[in-house]
Amino acid sequence: MNMLTKEPTMKSTRVCPYCEGLTSQDLIFKEEAYKVRGETFEVSHSFYVCSTCGGEIDNLEAPDPLDEAYKLYRDKKGFVQPQKLIDFRNKYELTQKELSHMLGFGAVTLSRYENGALQSDAHNVALEMAMQPSSLLMLVKKNKGIFSTEKFEALLEQLDRECESIYCSSSNEIYRQLDHSGISEFSGYSKLQVNKIIELIVFMCSLSGALKTKLNKLMFYSDFIGFKKQTRSITGLHYVHLPYGPVPNNFDFVYAQLLKENIISKDEVCYPNGYVGENFISNREPDLSVFNEDELEVINFVREKFKDFTSTDITEYSHKEKAYLETSNKEAISYNYSKYIEAQ
CATH class of the missing domain: 3.10.20 (Ubiquitin-like (UB roll))
Known part of the structure; x- marks a missing residue:
């Protein structure tokens, strides 16, 4: 020494x-x-x-x-410091027993972390996730039984308010940039749902990430299959015909906004042919509470069906859809084509 x-x-x-x-x-x-x-x-x-x-x-x-x-x-390492953990728990008036129960490790362990013991990598990830209002909201709902009715309702109210505030800055910018001209066959007869757009992106990127080309198609299939199932789209996004398949209109801005706010991060992937792809990775867990049961079934189906597809695979697959075959370059795609969607 x-x-x-x-x-x-x-x-x-x-x-x-x-x-x-x-x-x-x-x-x-x-x-x-x-x-x-x-x-x-x-x-x-x-x-x-x-x-x-x-x-x-x-x-x-x-x-x-x-x-x-x-x-x-x-x-x-960017780990949570003891005082920040204590302040977080006190902010929501959570006991060590309540928070440790939601996180899946003992109250003694949590107490040690608050008193200066060094947390494991896995436990730090769990702590960081829980400190996101949307993630904590999900944990509270999942563990309703450990709270009194009064405390549970107070937590829901507080977290709903915080989640709405977080979405506000993102939502305003994204809403301003995207087409929200009205409810029509091109929006899937749904108003623009920015919170669902954000959480759908986070969900699709939450496993090992998603290349941008593939992510655009995952959004397309989620919305069009969702429309086929419940006669309205999940997000209210407009889609257009582009050379690499159907994509959400003006969507590069959405990715840029989420990168700016550190909701997602981006890695560049270099291929032997010289092509450089953008792989988007979620920086937090998705807040699935924004989706109804039918929507959850759809987005899980889409992610599972295409999980082993490369960007090229899903592009070629989408090129066989009537929604693509019967529209021309840069033409808006009607959700009425959803009845012909192959991915079922």
């Missing part, structure tokens, strides 16, 4: 446990190297040195250097 001794910064008269009496002592600072899960962090450590016997005495008022090393590790 490397140490760099600094000059004393303060003298004081204190009890020396070795001399068993009051002595003059110097406060000494040293930089110490601590290893945390294979990574080294330099942490300042202080102690007193008795001027009479030379004994080193712990500075009980200073932070524990190992706790400081854990803090630096959490900062580097």
Whole structure:
């Protein structure tokens, strides 16, 4: 362990446990190297040195250097810090028992994390997910039985309000950019549902991500099969005929907005032919509570049916649809073509 001794910064008269009496002592600072899960962090450590016997005495008022090393590790890895976890739990007036039950690990474990123990990678992911209002809303609904009726309803009201506020900035921009000219055969007789657009994208990208070309088709099939099932589209999006198949109109802006707000992230995938694809990955769990039962059945079906399709596979598949064959480049696609959809 490397140490760099600094000059004393303060003298004081204190009890020396070795001399068993009051002595003059110097406060000494040293930089110490601590290893945390294979990574080294330099942490300042202080102690007193008795001027009479030379004994080193712990500075009980200073932070524990190992706790400081854990803090630096959490900062580097983006882990949830103990105080942030405590503040989160207090914000929603959740007990350790309630939160740990929803997360699936013991209250003792959660208490240790709040008191400075270093969480595992898996538990940190669970904590980060739970701290998203939409994810916490789902956990609260799923674990209704652990709350009193009054507390459950208060949590729902608070989280619904927060989720609506979060959607507000995204929704306003997306709504402004997308076609919302009216309810018609081109919107699937549904008004534009921006919250469902966002959550459908998050859902489709939540496993191993989705290349943009494939994601556009997953949106198309979700809406058109949804329309066939319940005579209205899920999202209210307008679709157009483009060379790579049917796609939501003006949708690059939506992806850009979600990237900007860190709802999704993007990796570039390079292919041997020189083509560079964009793979979108969800940064949080989808809030499936925005969908009704029929819609959930549809989007699960679509994701499962096309899970092993490449972008080329699903593009070629969509080119066989009447919705594509009977429209021309850049032409709007009517949801009336949904009755001919092959993916069933």
